[in-house]
Amino acid sequence: MLSVQHVSGGYSGEAVVKDVSFEVKKGELFGILGPNGSGKTTLLKMLSGILPIQQGEIYIGGNRLKSYSPKQLAQKVAVLSQHSTGAFSYTVKETVSLGRYAHQKGLFQTWSQADETVVQRVMKQIGVSSFQDKNIQELSGGEKQRVFLAQALAQEPEILLLDEPTNHLDLSYQKELLDLLKQWTTQNGLTVISIFHDLNLAGLYCDRLLLLEKGIIKINHIPNEVLREETIRAVYKTNIQKHPHPKVAAPQMVLLPEMNRTVPSIEINESMLHQSAEFICLKSPIPLRTMSSGVIGAGTGWQHTFVNRHVHKDYDCSNHRSEMAAFLLTNGFEPSETVGMMTAVILEDVVYDLYKADGFSVFAVVTAGVGNAVDASKSELHTLGMVPGTINTWIFVNGELSEEAFIQSIMTATEAKVKAVNELKVIDQVTGTMATGTSTDSILIAATQTGRELDYAGTITPLGKLISKAVYQCTIEAIQKSRKRKSS
Amino acid sequence: MPRPSILKFLNNKFAAYIITGIFLIISIILGISIGTVSVPVPIILKIIASKVFGIISLTDIEPMYTSIVLNIRLPRVILSGLVGASLAIAGAAFQGLLRNPLADPYTLGVSSGASVGAVITLFFKISIPIIGFFTLPLLSILFSLITIFCVLTFARKIERSMRVETIILTGIIFSSFLGALISLMIALTGDELRQIIGWLLGSVSMRGWDYIKIILPFFIVGSGILLFNAKELNAMSFGEERAHHLGVNVQKRKLIVLTAGSILTGAAVAVSGTIGFVGLVIPHLVRIVWGPDHKHLLPLSIVTGSGFLILADLISRMIISPTELPIGVITALIGAPVFAAILLQRKRMERSG
Numbered sequence: 083m084l085s086v087q088h089v090s091g092g093y094s095g096e097a098v099v100k101d102v103s104f105e106v107k108k109g110e111l112f113g114i115l116g117p118n119g120s121g122k123t124t125l126l127k128m129l130s131g132i133l134p135i136q137q138g139e140i141y142i143g144g145n146r147l148k149s150y151s152p153k154q155l156a157q158k159v160a161v162l163s164q165h166s167t168g169a170f171s172y173t174v175k176e177t178v179s180l181g182r183y184a185h186q187k188g189l190f191q192t193w194s195q196a197d198e199t200v201v202q203r204v205m206k207q208i209g210v211s212s213f214q215d216k217n218i219q220e221l222s223g224g225e226k227q228r229v230f231l232a233q234a235l236a237q238e239p240e241i242l243l244l245d246e247p248t249n250h251l252d253l254s255y256q257k258e259l260l261d262l263l264k265q266w267t268t269q270n271g272l273t274v275i276s277i278f279h280d281l282n283l284a285g286l287y288c289d290r291l292l293l294l295e296k297g298i299i300k301i302n303h304i305p306n307e308v309l310r311e312e313t314i315r316a317v318y319k320t321n322i323q324k325h326p327h328p329k330v331a332a333p334q335m336v337l338l339p340e341m342n343r344t345v346p347s348i349e350i351n352e353s354m355l356h357q358s359a360e361f362i363c364l365k366s367p368i369p370l371r372t373m374s375s376g377v378i379g380a381g382t383g384w385q386h387t388f389v390n391r392h393v394h395k396d397y398d399c400s401n402h403r404s405e406m407a408a409f410l411l412t413n414g415f416e417p418s419e420t421v422g423m424m425t426a427v428i429l430e431d432v433v434y435d436l437y438k439a440d441g442f443s444v445f446a447v448v449t450a451g452v453g454n455a456v457d458a459s460k461s462e463l464h465t466l467g468m469v470p471g472t473i474n475t476w477i478f479v480n481g482e483l484s485e486e487a488f489i490q491s492i493m494t495a496t497e498a499k500v501k502a503v504n505e506l507k508v509i510d511q512v513t514g515t516m517a518t519g520t521s522t523d524s525i526l527i528a529a530t531q532t533g534r535e536l537d538y539a540g541t542i543t544p545l546g547k548l549i550s551k552a553v554y555q556c557t558i559e560a561i562q563k564s565r566k567r568k569s570s
Numbered sequence: 571m572p573r574p575s576i577l578k579f580l581n582n583k584f585a586a587y588i589i590t591g592i593f594l595i596i597s598i599i600l601g602i603s604i605g606t607v608s609v610p611v612p613i614i615l616k617i618i619a620s621k622v623f624g625i626i627s628l629t630d631i632e633p634m635y636t637s638i639v640l641n642i643r644l645p646r647v648i649l650s651g652l653v654g655a656s657l658a659i660a661g662a663a664f665q666g667l668l669r670n671p672l673a674d675p676y677t678l679g680v681s682s683g684a685s686v687g688a689v690i691t692l693f694f695k696i697s698i699p700i701i702g703f704f705t706l707p708l709l710s711i712l713f714s715l716i717t718i719f720c721v722l723t724f725a726r727k728i729e730r731s732m733r734v735e736t737i738i739l740t741g742i743i744f745s746s747f748l749g750a751l752i753s754l755m756i757a758l759t760g761d762e763l764r765q766i767i768g769w770l771l772g773s774v775s776m777r778g779w780d781y782i783k784i785i786l787p788f789f790i791v792g793s794g795i796l797l798f799n800a801k802e803l804n805a806m807s808f809g810e811e812r813a814h815h816l817g818v819n820v821q822k823r824k825l826i827v828l829t830a831g832s833i834l835t836g837a838a839v840a841v842s843g844t845i846g847f848v849g850l851v852i853p854h855l856v857r858i859v860w861g862p863d864h865k866h867l868l869p870l871s872i873v874t875g876s877g878f879l880i881l882a883d884l885i886s887r888m889i890i891s892p893t894e895l896p897i898g899v900i901t902a903l904i905g906a907p908v909f910a911a912i913l914l915q916r917k918r919m920e921r922s923g
Contacts, residue, residue: 130814131814156815159815160815176861176862180816237817
């Protein structure tokens with residue numbers, strides 16, 4: 083559809099874009115990225131025929147760009163700029179109708195029925211027909227941008243060029259506009275080439291991305307390849323981190339602010355633990371990076387508050403999530419900042435201890451009940467049924483953990499727990515074999531992310547050693563306490 | 571606040587032509603009829619009909635009336651109408667092209683060029699043989715053409731793409747320079763002062779049919795070209811890049827529109843002096859009432875502009891008759907308050923509606 087070959091160009095003799103070559107296929111949503119001054123807009127202006135090309139050649143539909151007359155080019159390529167302003171108050175329909183200019187022939191350029199049909203259809207599709215008689219100067223920024231998009235689409239172009247189309251638009255309009263463009267590329271085969279400032283939007287919507295650096299192509303590939311931490315860091319010269327989109331297979335970039343980490347190194351320990359008959363809670367003065375399987379706040383996140391709540395063993399589990407959220411609210415906890423767990427264990431039997439090592443420490447909190455013990459290797463013999471009896475393990479690490487360390491911590495803690503359960507000869511009541519845990523065990527790893535950097539937490543790493551020890555000792559003690567209460 | 575039905579009628583494009591057409595016809599008739607000697611309307615119609623169709627004989631009409639109508643008032647009315655129309659359409663086109671509501675036909679300095687030509691003629695008492703009396707308008711047109719050429723060449727020298735900002739700046743440079751030349755001649759002049767000032771303030775009196783012959787071809791060519799570029803003007807009033815993206819050959823069209831507008835302005839100034847306000851206000855007025863679409867804006871400006879200048883001329887010669895006031899003074903004296911009133915009315919309507 084569009085082929086750019088060794089193109090250089092810029093303003094007043096000085097080449098801003100240097101020897102750029104790429105191709106865009108029909109129906110593609112092609113994003114152009116790059117820091118300020120990298121030549122994005124210059125490139126786009128050359129594609130739209132506004133800036134002369136100094137060297138190289140641009141082909142549109144197989145023909146040289148220069149061979150098109152302005153009218154012919156306008157039938158092939160439409161442009162939507164950042165912000166279009168008119169000095170006079172045309173109506174929406176008049177504005178959109180101008181898009182038909184290139185299609186009108188003859189000296190008098192009469193307005194045909196076909197023109198009217200196209201204009202009406204486009205206005206409907208873009209959703210501006212409801213205010214077609216309104217004055218464009220009375221519209222909001224988002225509405226205006228849509229009117230000009232309708233104008234561009236009324237040209238019935240094969241290629242649509244956009245210069246930061248979402249600039250000045252609020253969140254919902256950004257999404258709306260890009261959804262619309264995506265839809266046009268897939269349904270109508272429109273080719274869209276757009277400059278993006280927002281890497282995340284580009285990563286979400288584009289089929290392919292072109293990253294420019296100082297007028298030269300750094301990389302031209304699929305979003306996942308272009309949006310690499312090293313590449314983006316090098317080109318934009320800033321600190322970012324990549325992480326996956328929670329719902330869509332698209333890469334997302336987050337900025338890492340340069341904050342003075344003068345936070346006094348905090349040690350999470352028993353002084354922050356509060357205990358009552360109804361719940362145990364730990365309140366941290368700073369948000370902790372967490373990975374957990376709680377009822378509330380599961381997954382990864384940043385949390386302040388950690389609650390282990392006692393419920394009766396006949397607790398109705400059907401709607402536990404919203405019930406738990408309500409419980410937290412009535413007790414003055416903010417559910418979005420809290421990891422919440424439940425247990426039928428009497429909370430007095432909680433076991434916690436602080437384990438210290440060189441430059442970091444681990445504070446473990448365990449409640450254990452084994453009435454529901456299960457041998458994981460034979461779990462298929464169990465029917466699904468929630469029976470109380472749970473081991474809830476909290477591990478607070480006073481140190482900085484990597485992503486790997488979080489996951490390894492969970493593995494290490496689990497292994498230590500299994501060992502503890504074995505040691506105490508907990509039996510799976512259904513199979514009669516040695517149990518490995520209970521069916522509703524929960525775990526929390528929470529790190530202050532200050533202090534010593536801990537990259538790994540395998541069983542023989544410094545952190546792994548400490549976690550194994552903490553979990554093993556606390557679990558044993560907790561199970562013993564629980565057994566004692568039962569037998570007494 | 572008018573009722574919605576009236577508003578709708580006003581907004582209707584067809585109605586727009588009828589309303590402005592009636593306004594023009596009434597202005598023409600009033601312009602011919604009223605004067606130191608008042609000519610009854612039926613007689614005017616008869617005289618015109620006999621001249622146009624040649625059926626009715628003029629024998630039963632007093633020769634004085636025929637003479638007043640055909641030799642004095644009709645040419646005067648037609649001339650002021652043509653001048654008003656030229657200035658109004660040129661103003662509308664310049665405002666659209668330059669995307670500047672403050673632009674008027676004089677922005678590019680064309681009028682200053684024409685004035686220099688006229689003032690030189692008066693100052694040096696030039697009279698070219700054969701054309702004699704027409705030395706002034708012809709020199710004036712010549713100077714205005716030279717000025718357009720210089721302005722455009724200069725603007726192109728500064729920047730090949732000739733952005734509108736560059737053109738406006740160039741126009742200002744030339745206007746001030748030529749204006750200074752005029753001031754210089756005024757300062758040095760003695761007896762011709764009154765004549766020069768009178769010309770500069772503008773007048774359509776005592777010009778006769780010959781002046782109409784001078785302006786008419788320029789008017790037809792100039793406004794014809796502009797009318798054919800109405801769509802391009804629409805596109806260009808959204809900005810040059812936007813127009814380019816829509817498929818307009820911006821460079822070519824811009825030159826065409828600038829040249830056509832300048833020809834109109836130069837011719838109008840050459841025959842009547844610098845009459846202000848028409849070219850600025852009439853396009854605004856039409857735009858406010860009937861919208862900015864140049865397809866209608868340009869023709870409606872022609873009709874409204876000519877009617878307006880005919881009325882202004884009528885008032886300028888009637889208000890302290892038999893002394894005639896400079897027509898430029900009248901256009902501003904009537905135009906400014908009327909324009910202010912319309913702006914105010916419109917704001918009120920927006921607020922209430």
